[in-house]
Amino acid sequence: MFRFVFDRDTWQEIFSSIGKNRLRTIITMVGVLWGIFIYIALSGSAKGLDNGFERAFENVAMNSMFVWAQQTSIPYAGFKTGRPLQLKLSDAEILQQRVPQIEFIAPRNAKGVFGGGGSNIVRGQKTGSFNIYGDFPVFTKIATKKIYDGGRFINDDDITYERKVCVIGERTQKELFEEDESPLGEYIRIDNIYFQVVGVHKFVPGGGFESDSDIYIPFTTYRKLYNTGENVDWFSIAAYRNVDVLKVEEDIKTTLKRVHKVDPEDERAFGSFNLGEMFGRIMGFAKGMTFLSLIVGIATIIAGVVGIGNILLITVKERTKELGVRRALGATPKEVRSQIILESVFLTMLAGIVGIVLGAGLLAGINALTKDMTDFPYTNPTVPIPYVIGALLIMVVLGLLIGLIPAQRAVSIKPIDALREE
Amino acid sequence: MIEINDLHKSYKMGSNVLHVLKGINFSVKEGELVAIMGSSGSGKSTLLNILGMLDTMDTGTYMLDGVPIKNLNETKAAQYRNKFLGFIFQSFNLINYKTALENVALPLYYQRMPRKERQDKAMKYLERVGLRDWAYHHPNELSGGQKQRVAIARAMAAEPKVLLADEPTGALDSKTSYEVMDLIQKINQEGNTILVVTHEPDIANMCKRIVHLKDGVIEKDELVNQVMAAEYV
Numbered sequence: 218m219f220r221f222v223f224d225r226d227t228w229q230e231i232f233s234s235i236g237k238n239r240l241r242t243i244i245t246m247v248g249v250l251w252g253i254f255i256y257i258a259l260s261g262s263a264k265g266l267d268n269g270f271e272r273a274f275e276n277v278a279m280n281s282m283f284v285w286a287q288q289t290s291i292p293y294a295g296f297k298t299g300r301p302l303q304l305k306l307s308d309a310e311i312l313q314q315r316v317p318q319i320e321f322i323a324p325r326n327a328k329g330v331f332g333g334g335g336s337n338i339v340r341g342q343k344t345g346s347f348n349i350y351g352d353f354p355v356f357t358k359i360a361t362k363k364i365y366d367g368g369r370f371i372n373d374d375d376i377t378y379e380r381k382v383c384v385i386g387e388r389t390q391k392e393l394f395e396e397d398e399s400p401l402g403e404y405i406r407i408d409n410i411y412f413q414v415v416g417v418h419k420f421v422p423g424g425g426f427e428s429d430s431d432i433y434i435p436f437t438t439y440r441k442l443y444n445t446g447e448n449v450d451w452f453s454i455a456a457y458r459n460v461d462v463l464k465v466e467e468d469i470k471t472t473l474k475r476v477h478k479v480d481p482e483d484e485r486a487f488g489s490f491n492l493g494e495m496f497g498r499i500m501g502f503a504k505g506m507t508f509l510s511l512i513v514g515i516a517t518i519i520a521g522v523v524g525i526g527n528i529l530l531i532t533v534k535e536r537t538k539e540l541g542v543r544r545a546l547g548a549t550p551k552e553v554r555s556q557i558i559l560e561s562v563f564l565t566m567l568a569g570i571v572g573i574v575l576g577a578g579l580l581a582g583i584n585a586l587t588k589d590m591t592d593f594p595y596t597n598p599t600v601p602i603p604y605v606i607g608a609l610l611i612m613v614v615l616g617l618l619i620g621l622i623p624a625q626r627a628v629s630i631k632p633i634d635a636l637r638e639e
Numbered sequence: 640m641i642e643i644n645d646l647h648k649s650y651k652m653g654s655n656v657l658h659v660l661k662g663i664n665f666s667v668k669e670g671e672l673v674a675i676m677g678s679s680g681s682g683k684s685t686l687l688n689i690l691g692m693l694d695t696m697d698t699g700t701y702m703l704d705g706v707p708i709k710n711l712n713e714t715k716a717a718q719y720r721n722k723f724l725g726f727i728f729q730s731f732n733l734i735n736y737k738t739a740l741e742n743v744a745l746p747l748y749y750q751r752m753p754r755k756e757r758q759d760k761a762m763k764y765l766e767r768v769g770l771r772d773w774a775y776h777h778p779n780e781l782s783g784g785q786k787q788r789v790a791i792a793r794a795m796a797a798e799p800k801v802l803l804a805d806e807p808t809g810a811l812d813s814k815t816s817y818e819v820m821d822l823i824q825k826i827n828q829e830g831n832t833i834l835v836v837t838h839e840p841d842i843a844n845m846c847k848r849i850v851h852l853k854d855g856v857i858e859k860d861e862l863v864n865q866v867m868a869a870e871y872v
Contacts, residue, residue: 236736539735543734543745544713545693549718
């Protein structure tokens, strides 16, 4: 068999017999070609979408959430309804103890985010109003902050010594500094207090309400500056990767209600926004797309291969006499069968490879067109090589199987009947 | 070369059984040129098909060059056909998308002969039928007589023991028919055993022996004075 497959004459036979009717061969091939093209284009796009979402959310932990305090809506333990609640720094420790699924918890304060103006920032002649955040270093574990070369985010010593240091945004830098000026080590005035710039963070879109002009200062410095004491505006919380974020969210709220003496039934006392759940949905969508593309692709490939089988069946019928002559001249049934199966496999393979190349071309084209569109979640559309090889393999196997039908038909006719055929 | 004893063959046509060959006893020696004659339905084509291992017999024995031809499966039959027999058909049966040379080389391909050797040999036989210059033409560029000559070259290429010709001149005009018969006679003179099925008396008379078949039995088996086709060409 190997000798047969690698024999030059075998291929010459195949080429001449499929080259005999070029138009039909091409139209047949288009069936499979289209199938694999659709498969590659779809699954590549699904992957691109997947990558796009990944990129959009890469700066935020996938299973994170925000929790903030609101007002009670049910009277409880002697308190009247409508009591305003305030998160405290101590809540963080309690939560970490009672809800073991929490990996990181970052208490945060902000000025200028939830109503009220930002802070006045002054540097020399330049001024501006920007949002100020009081943060712990652990915040970067939940929402990755890309810091430009040479800079850093707030560290533990900044917290301990209540240092007056800040991390500014790209836009802040543009507005307060000259273009060729390095802001690192320079001082800016935040609400009349001098802060040293230790880093510039790169803005990545898609991460909630943060912007490219935010200024981060140590939490401890913030509370001293704005006299917030133990108060916390909200918690940013990241759960461990493999836990149910909805359950964690529920546990956190229950714990907070107990600590703050709120009715366990009170749904409005604490607000929360669960990024994990949202990510889960989006990622589920992307996964669904991948799965859908797989199903659609395979279905189209099967349809194409069946088309090849169909055409070969017609071809065999047309070639009945020729095959009869071949057998009269000494072609064994095995040789006739092998030739037809090989034709089928060859057509399928060729169509498949052309389809893969065209599909890859399309993906490359789309990628080039969407490269600069940062708000469009579509990055680096690829189809993993094992999937491509798998698709090719499926096609070869299907081509082989579908080729068996015409091949069997070709040898099932006795040579004498084949010769009589007009 | 060919030994046939008490050969019977019948076909089932629905509920009827058509007894086509009713006990044929027949032998052919090496170097003979035998015509099998008979009207249509006499069983001459069936006999040729059985001789050519394209069809099976019901009862009887068939020896070809000392080899019993019996209970062959398709693969074995194909190999025997390739080794022992060369076919010449009424409708030439050349493969349209192959050149004359490739057509002639086809039986050699199934003998697994290396490519170069195969082409040289095919070219040699094309030359013998006078079509060397047409080697790279496709059948549709050839005349009927040329096609049949290519077919004869193809039949001879594998150097078979016996050439079987089924109405080789049936699709040709008389002038071309005589040319083809002239070629067959020449091949026979070189020592090849040839069986020709025909219903044309003039063609049959160009053979050395005529076997008359009627209603499935041999009516007459006679040696004749061979008419040389070259006289008419």
